[in-house]
Amino acid sequence: MSKSLHESIEVIESGYEFLLAYAAQGRESDEGPGGSEVRTTLTSMSKAAGSISADLSTDESDFGPVIIDDARKAGAAITLVLAQEKISSELVDNLNASIHLRALLTDLFLLSEAKT
Structure with a gap:
């Protein structure tokens, strides 16, 4: 990796x-x-989601495209929140x-365990 x-x-x-803690604050x-x-x-997470997609763009496994798609979708949701x-x-x-x-989180947990 x-x-x-x-x-x-x-x-x-x-x-x-961090977001879990923020959500619990009742702000x-x-x-x-x-x-x-x-x-x-959120900005850092959005950039990281884009970076994950770029890093896995040459991944030849069947799982790489799954992570890329989930990173794109999670990034879109994060961008929606940032726009508020x-x-x-x-x-x-x-x-x-x-x-x-x-x-995306589950994908990344799986990827981390599989590649270590």
């Missing part, structure tokens, strides 16, 4: 953990102390529950 792919996986996994928006970090985290004027805990909770983000 390339260093770039490993780093992107770490960004997605740690970002998801109405990302304004105020600590709120801006959610946009930074205010990012509430409820919005992030819905993103966390999204099958697209969960599919």
